[in-house]
Amino acid sequence: MDELQSLVHGFGVALSLQNIGLMFVGVILGVIIGVLPGLGGANGVAILLPLTFSMAQLPGGTTSAIILLSCIYWGALFGGAITSVLFNIPGEPWSVATTFDGYPLAQQGRAGAALTAAFTSSFVGALIATIVITFLSPLVAGFALEFGPPEFFSVYLLTFCAFVGMSKEPPFKTIAAMMLGFALAAVGTDPVNGALRLTFGSVHLLSGFDFLIAVIGLFGIGEILLTMEEGLAFKGASAKINLRVVLETWRELPRYWATSMRSAIVGCFMGIVPGGATPASFMAYGVAQRFSRHRARFGQGEVEGVVAPETAAHAAGTSALLPMLTLGVPGSPTAAVLLGGLLIWGLQPGPLLFVEQKDFVWGLFASIYLGNIAGLIVVLTCVPLFAAILRIPFAVIAPIIMVVCAIGAYTVKTNLFDVWMMLVFGVIGYVFKKLNYPLAPLVLAIVLGDRAEASFRQSMLISQGDLSVFFANGLVGSMTGLALLLLIWPVISGVLNRRATSG
Amino acid sequence: MQTQENSRGVGSRLVELVVAFGLFVVGVVVIVDSQRLGAGWADDGPQAGYFPFYLGLLICVASVINFIQAVRTRAEQDRVFVRADEFKLVLSVFLPTLAYVGLIAWLGIYVASTLFIAFFMRWLGRYDWPMLIAVSVGVSGVFFCVFELWFKVPLPKGPLELWLGLS
Numbered sequence: 071m072d073e074l075q076s077l078v079h080g081f082g083v084a085l086s087l088q089n090i091g092l093m094f095v096g097v098i099l100g101v102i103i104g105v106l107p108g109l110g111g112a113n114g115v116a117i118l119l120p121l122t123f124s125m126a127q128l129p130g131g132t133t134s135a136i137i138l139l140s141c142i143y144w145g146a147l148f149g150g151a152i153t154s155v156l157f158n159i160p161g162e163p164w165s166v167a168t169t170f171d172g173y174p175l176a177q178q179g180r181a182g183a184a185l186t187a188a189f190t191s192s193f194v195g196a197l198i199a200t201i202v203i204t205f206l207s208p209l210v211a212g213f214a215l216e217f218g219p220p221e222f223f224s225v226y227l228l229t230f231c232a233f234v235g236m237s238k239e240p241p242f243k244t245i246a247a248m249m250l251g252f253a254l255a256a257v258g259t260d261p262v263n264g265a266l267r268l269t270f271g272s273v274h275l276l277s278g279f280d281f282l283i284a285v286i287g288l289f290g291i292g293e294i295l296l297t298m299e300e301g302l303a304f305k306g307a308s309a310k311i312n313l314r315v316v317l318e319t320w321r322e323l324p325r326y327w328a329t330s331m332r333s334a335i336v337g338c339f340m341g342i343v344p345g346g347a348t349p350a351s352f353m354a355y356g357v358a359q360r361f362s363r364h365r366a367r368f369g370q371g372e373v374e375g376v377v378a379p380e381t382a383a384h385a386a387g388t389s390a391l392l393p394m395l396t397l398g399v400p401g402s403p404t405a406a407v408l409l410g411g412l413l414i415w416g417l418q419p420g421p422l423l424f425v426e427q428k429d430f431v432w433g434l435f436a437s438i439y440l441g442n443i444a445g446l447i448v449v450l451t452c453v454p455l456f457a458a459i460l461r462i463p464f465a466v467i468a469p470i471i472m473v474v475c476a477i478g479a480y481t482v483k484t485n486l487f488d489v490w491m492m493l494v495f496g497v498i499g500y501v502f503k504k505l506n507y508p509l510a511p512l513v514l515a516i517v518l519g520d521r522a523e524a525s526f527r528q529s530m531l532i533s534q535g536d537l538s539v540f541f542a543n544g545l546v547g548s549m550t551g552l553a554l555l556l557l558i559w560p561v562i563s564g565v566l567n568r569r570a571t572s573g
Numbered sequence: 574m575q576t577q578e579n580s581r582g583v584g585s586r587l588v589e590l591v592v593a594f595g596l597f598v599v600g601v602v603v604i605v606d607s608q609r610l611g612a613g614w615a616d617d618g619p620q621a622g623y624f625p626f627y628l629g630l631l632i633c634v635a636s637v638i639n640f641i642q643a644v645r646t647r648a649e650q651d652r653v654f655v656r657a658d659e660f661k662l663v664l665s666v667f668l669p670t671l672a673y674v675g676l677i678a679w680l681g682i683y684v685a686s687t688l689f690i691a692f693f694m695r696w697l698g699r700y701d702w703p704m705l706i707a708v709s710v711g712v713s714g715v716f717f718c719v720f721e722l723w724f725k726v727p728l729p730k731g732p733l734e735l736w737l738g739l740s
Contacts, residue, residue: 121724240642246596246635249628253603256625260610265621268606291670298666299659465698469690470712472670477682477716481726489674500663504654505589523624531618 073205080432083133084440092138093437097445098452100145105153105456108294108471111146111387112403112513115139116285117478119411126415133433139411140391140434141441143404144196147347147387148449151188151380152456155181164347164383167355171368171375178371182315183322187373188380189449190323191330195381196442198334199341199388203395204435207424211396214421219528220539222397224549226522227540228556229399232343233511235559243507251512254279255519262527274487281516282482285407287492288509290475292499294468311453319373326377329358333378337385341401342393347386354382388438395419395431399518403510406517582656589643597636603629669693681731687713 083089103114122135150165155172168188175184217225234244257268258278269275333354340350358378359368368375390401391408398419400406412419417427424431449456479492502509533539541547555562607622607629614620655663669692676685690709694700700708720726721739730739 120726124725240639242635242638242642246593246632246639249632249635250596250599252628253599253625253632256603256628260621263617263621265610267610267621267625268603295663295667298662299655463698465694465700466690466708468666469669469693472666472673473686473689473712473716476674476677476686477720477728480677480682480728481720484727486678486729489677493671493674497667501588501592505585505592507592526624527619530623535614535619 073208076208076428076432077204077436079428080434080436081440083130083429083433084137084436089134089137089433089437090440090444092134093141093441093444094448096138096141097145097148097441097448100142100147100445101149101152101449101452101456102145102459103142104146104149105459106467106471107159107297108290108468109474110289110293111143112407113286113290113475113478114146115142115404115407115411116282117290117474118142119282119407119414120478120481122411123414130429132412132415132417132427133430133437135411135415136408136430136434137437137441139408140437141444143387143408144438144441144445145448146404147196147384148189148192148445149456150383151185151192152449152453153460155184155188155376156457157460164351164387165379166348167351167379168376168383170355170379171370171372174369174371175373175376180371182311183319183373184371184376185311185453186316186319186450187323187376189446190320191333191377191380192384193442193446194330195334195337195384196388196438198331199338199385200435200438200442202338203389203392203438207392207396210392211421211424214397215425217421219525219532220542220546221549223522223525223529224540224546224553225397225399226518226525228549228553229393229401229518230511230515231553231557233508233514235556236343236349237508237511238349239506239508241560243505244511247502247507247509248511248515251515252519252522254284255281255516256523261520261524274485277483279491279516280482280488281410281513282407283479283488283491284495284516285403285513286475286479287495288499288502288513289403290471290478291492291496292503292509294471295496295500296503297464298468311450316450322373323377326374329361329374329378330381332357332361333381334385337382338389340382341386341389343401347383347390347402350386351379351383354378391438395423395434396421398521400514403513406514410517582653582660585652585654586643586646586648588654589646590640593636593640593643597633597640600629600632600636603632665697669696677729679731681734682728683713683717684731684733686716 099118100111100114103109104111109117118139122138125138126132126135128134147164150160151168151172153159154165154168155176158169158173160166160169172184172188175181230248233248234241237244253268255278257275259265259276260267266276336354336357337347337350340353341347355375355378358374359365362368362372362374364372364374387402387404390405392401394400394405394409398409400409409419417423417430475492476489479489480486482488499509502512529539540550603625607626610622611620612622612626614623669689673685673689676688679685680688687709690712691705694705694708698705720728
């Protein structure tokens, strides 16, 4: 039970007055970000990341910085539910499934019950996922200490092939978007021999594209442009949560324990394997519907239909930190931004983090438990306040969000050129989203491009250009094999489906 | 007249074709640049273009397939990519934002943001002057306090800050 001892130590690190204050600030900011269109977990964290640069230089500052940023992430996960239930507008992609039953409940005047169910399930999902990563990640990290370049490249391969195999988007669009991300990552100085690649004589491109700019543009500006199409007004149900509604809903919730457990398992799995929170929430909704005794009532305002996607989304969002910390491979765009933060603060994510930065890792784990408790308290007590933010007319909120994005893009490298790049990425995000080109693999490819390339080239150096190095032993061979299986999964499932329908 | 205009728009198929073609060009650019750097082996191992070469190749292959799939969509199945009235709304946000980013270099980020928010509130929200001045100046003031005073992150400043002695 080394983990428990380390965790207790972690609580000691996280439980300072300053860190608890940061947790509440982070959660409140996160909920606001989650509620506003155009600001989500990924670009919200990206915009606030530059503010932590100075914070991280103080002793113990990296722990405070990650607590602030991860709590913004938890807050954003909570916040997505508010807009889904009250306004039928998913504030975040992973809360789309929450609208199916959440909004009908609100229309029936049970908004308080729907919100309480959503928040509580989010909390349960996060708690289960946190327990999983607390006990699983030291194991994975210990295992990964033995990894060489071929093993790491096969992990990257697995990550990206999982996107092709598991995403709803057409596989060749996924590949095109992903490779565009890798190409953008290759722009600038070659990390191995210093050659200039794809810069075409431009000074601005010497240091390459920063993925934070891409995240702010793709998710922030792109989202605002999409929102604009729907017009300027939000119409929503009003909500009050009082203690009586909360207690009544809590009395009802234990009935759905089986749904919660199933959804949490789906969520943890999809978060660790880079599928992400969005597909996890849809899968959990589908599974819950299949197992439910009230199948026909799904979609008309069934509390169980809110419990399932919220539990899964939060479990997936939380467990996405496991591969990020232990292997340096983030499972979601927001986890990718957090990983970028770690790198900027001078921490190297990967197995060695668990050996060299014990305080940081266990302080972070402890803060996840505490941050989610803080989150639950904040959202249950402040829902009317957050709903009021959504009633601010779009003509006021839209330019302010644009200004926030512009400032966020500028502060990454104090460079005006990046603000222009943000606009370019915004247009790309708008067009890609409308044409079903997935954005998550694009962002992850920009983040991981350099390291995927380095591990590939090192592997090739070891083997003198022989690709069989990726099948050299059982471990790397099975990971590569699994990756290739996932890559051709769309073909396999297509064949299976055809056989099922014809036979 | 109005309804006719509303149903008009750009077809998805056309945009699919343009995007697939654009990505193909990107792929070709990556391949050409990799060839320039050398995409093979040197004495000390893989050359700088070794990895990007295959990226470019994959972009081209995927784009060709996406292009063919878009070509094969029949005209009657084509969805509208964006309706004319929707696009007008999108542009009503995007064009002022372009102007705003252009203004940052001249006026500094605070003045540009104030003007941008005020313009937006007046043009799309039809707010009266006291309200929009209060909001736009207030928001920029809050950002000034947060970034310059609290976090000490300098943002671009222009003639006004210079005149006030703040930069």
